[in-house]
Amino acid sequence: EFVARRAIVMVANIPKIGGHMSGSAIDISVFRRADGEEVSRGGPYLTVNETTPMRSPFISAEHLQNRLEITALMESHGFMHFPYEFWHFSKGDVADRIMNRDARPARFGAVNWDAEANALAAVEAPKTPLNPLPQIEKEIEAALRRSK
16 A cells, blocks of 8 residues: 555656646756766666655765755756655646645646647546556556566
8 A cells, every 4th residue: 555655656647746747847867068977866867765855865965966956957947846856847837836835726737749630638637547546556566576
């Protein structure tokens, strides 16, 4: 049950709160222009452990400084950092409004893109999960079995 609840947070299964589905959230990595190497932030992208939170006490001072400099740059352009993932930033979505205690409706909402028509349409039922929780639990259990 714990894993299933954590998956709800990590997987944007409810369109209303899934910023990536609205084009208003991005996950970033930064690379040095001089050598093309990624700027180290104390852990790889999409790692979910004690180093994942933006201000994790389990990373070096250098890694924290790198995170804070990237965050300052993103925030100077109006993006909000997500405190639980050092790579995630958003602007104008539900997470942005919640984290900033802003009661106004989010500027952006979840959309579906029709590639053939190159058209966008609002998700009709944004509070309805994309996948039922029992299906997600089944997939997590299968993944855990495969990892053994």
